[in-house]
Every structure is written in structure tokens, then in C-alpha cells.
Amino acid sequence: MTDDELIAAARSHAGDEELPGPAVPEDVASAERAVGHAMPRLLKRVYLEVSNGGFGP
Numbered sequence: 001m002t003d004d005e006l007i008a009a010a011r012s013h014a015g016d017e018e019l020p021g022p023a024v025p026e027d028v029a030s031a032e033r034a035v036g037h038a039m040p041r042l043l044k045r046v047y048l049e050v051s052n053g054g055f056g057p
Contacts, residue, residue: 003041003042003045006042007045007046007049007050010046010050010051010055011049011050013055014050014051014055017054017055019050019051019053019054019055020051020052020053020054021051021052022047022048022049022050022051022052023047023048023052025048027052028044028047028048
């Protein structure tokens with residue numbers, strides 16, 4: 001499964017849930033600065049393209 005397919009599946013799932021909207025790039029950059037390194041690429045895409053949390057177990 002590609003990253004694009006995973007994002008599409010997450011969007012589909014998120015559509016069935018009441019999740020927060022996607023994060024804004026500035027918030028992701030701020031979180032990365034706070035922890036001192038970049039988020040993994042796929043996680044960053046989930047936050048920016050699907051939902052800003054609420055999608056985990």
C-alpha cells in the first residue's frame with residue numbers, strides 16, 4: 001500500500017468519525033521544533049491532510 005492509499009483510507013475512516021480538522025503547517029513545524037526533529041513523513045501527512053489527532057486507538 002502506498003502512502004497516498006494510506007492517506008485515502010485514513011480520510012475515509014475520518015469521514016465516519018467526529019475528528020478535528022487537519023493541522024496547519026505552522027503547528028506541525030512548532031511541534032517539530034519542540035521535540036528537536038522532524039516528524040516521520042507519513043505521520044506529518046496524516047496530521048496535515050486528515051486530522052489533527054483523534055484517529056489513534
